[in-house]
Amino acid sequence: MEILLLIVEILLEVFLEAILELLAEVVGSLVLHAFAAFFETPEFQNPVLAFIVYLLFGAAAGGLSLQVLPHPLVHPSRFPGLSVILSPILAGLGMAWVGTTLRRRNKKAMQIEGFVCGFAFAFGLALVRFIFTRPS
Secondary structure (H helix, E strand, C coil): CHHHHHHHHHHHHHHHHHHHHHHHHHHHHHHHHHHHCCCCCCCCCCHHHHHHHHHHHHHHHHHHHHHHCCCCCCCCCCCCCHHHHHHHHHHHHHHHHHHHHHHHCCCCCCHHHCHHHHHHHHHHHHHHHHHHCCCC
């Protein structure tokens, strides 16, 4: 029974973090779409630069999220840091799905609406939250 609770605890931590990261990315994506309406090319031409910038944007979003949610979303699991990797992967996959859906509907997808930049943003957010959240 204890192992089942441990698995549920890990899954809950990973999925709640992924949902938080995905919501932050959707808000960021909406802001970027609004920004794109005013400028010709709001995207970065160099993919390495894009990764670094989205990582920094994610870290900034993580810092802002600490103002609202200074404590972990769920009780930390016995494997600290697991959600720092798994949650951004899930959030990156979610943003890739958003980008694919937009392109299928003949709409322009932003860089954050792809796996690599979506992962970078979510990883920056998750890393800042992992380092700076205070136990309740």
